[in-house]
Amino acid sequence: MRSEIALLLLCGLTLMSAGCDRRSGENGQAAPNAATNAAEAPTAGEVQPSAGGEKPDFSAKVDLSHAGKDAPDVVFSDPAGKDVTLASFKGKPVLVNLWATWCGPCVAEMPMLDAIAETYKAKGLAVLTVSQDSGEQGAITAFFAKNKLPHLGAWRDPENQLGFHFATGLLPTTVLYDREGKEVARVAGAMDWSSARGRAMIDDLVE
Numbered sequence: 001m002r003s004e005i006a007l008l009l010l011c012g013l014t015l016m017s018a019g020c021d022r023r024s025g026e027n028g029q030a031a032p033n034a035a036t037n038a039a040e041a042p043t044a045g046e047v048q049p050s051a052g053g054e055k056p057d058f059s060a061k062v063d064l065s066h067a068g069k070d071a072p073d074v075v076f077s078d079p080a081g082k083d084v085t086l087a088s089f090k091g092k093p094v095l096v097n098l099w100a101t102w103c104g105p106c107v108a109e110m111p112m113l114d115a116i117a118e119t120y121k122a123k124g125l126a127v128l129t130v131s132q133d134s135g136e137q138g139a140i141t142a143f144f145a146k147n148k149l150p151h152l153g154a155w156r157d158p159e160n161q162l163g164f165h166f167a168t169g170l171l172p173t174t175v176l177y178d179r180e181g182k183e184v185a186r187v188a189g190a191m192d193w194s195s196a197r198g199r200a201m202i203d204d205l206v207e
Contacts, residue, residue, distance in 0.1 A: 019060070019171060019190055020100070020102075020104070020105060020106065020170065020171045020172075021170065058105070058109075058189075058190045058191055059189060060187050060189035060191040061187070061189060062186070063186040064185055066186055067182075067184055069182065071086035071087065071094075071182075071183065072085075072086065072162070073087065074086070075161070076130055076155060076162060077156040077158075078155060079153035079154045086177065090179070090180070091179055092124045092125065092179060093123070093124060093125050093126070093176070093177065093178055093205045094125070094126045094128065094176070094177040095113070095116065095125065095126070095127045095128065095175075095177075095202070095205070096128045096130060096162070096175045096176075097109070097127070097129045097173075097174045098130055098132050098157070098163055098166065099129055099130070099171060099172045100131060100132045100133050100171055101131065101133055101143045103171045103172065105171075106172040108190060109172055109191070109193065110129070110147065110149055112198075113149075114151045115151075115193075115194070116202055117151035117152055118150075120202060120206055121151070123206040124179075125202070125205070125206050128153075128155050129155060130162060131154065131155065131157065132158075132160050132162075132163050132171060133158070134160065141154060172187075172190055173187065173188055173189075174186070174187040176201065176202075184205055
């Protein structure tokens with residue numbers, strides 16, 4: 001059962017979608033009859049503006065029901081390929097973002113997360129963009145090489161252990177932890193982190 005749901009199905013790459021469903025599919029790629037018209041969708045793994053320059057219509061569900069719970073002891077990989085857990089960041093506020101190179105809404109969030117990482121670095125915020133891509137490191141490395149995101153890193157969770165733990169059913173999923181390693185909020189789906197609401201969440205986290 002776990003091996004079946006570990007693979008991620010491309011839900012569609014349109015930037016107007018709030019999130020990508022995490023469903024079974026071969027090699028984490030789109031099913032043959034995926035609804036999205038490839039001719040109308042942006043290239044996978046490439047940050048692109050929406051038509052006309054407008055912001056994508058982000059919508060996300062903020063879940064506070066897990067607030068106060070300890071961060072999981074799940075092992076994932078840092079950008080250098082070394083094993084790490086969230087316990088390594090105790091003493092710092094942490095934003096954990098689960099994403100994938102094939103998920104359009106995930107990709108659309110990335111420039112905002114990069115801006116957050118830059119803006120709040122002085123306050124100790126750690127922004128961990130943890131890829132849920134189940135393939136080789138190459139796709140993730142290529143993504144960061146193609147897009148200018150200097151304040152983010154290629155963290156990896158190829159076995160989707162963090163995804164299983166958070167169990168929102170969507171990518172992107174973002175979870176905020178305070179300096180004590182306690183969950184503050186969980187966000188399922190794409191969110192406009194440049195909005196007043198998004199910035200308020202981060203401001204509260206780093207206080």
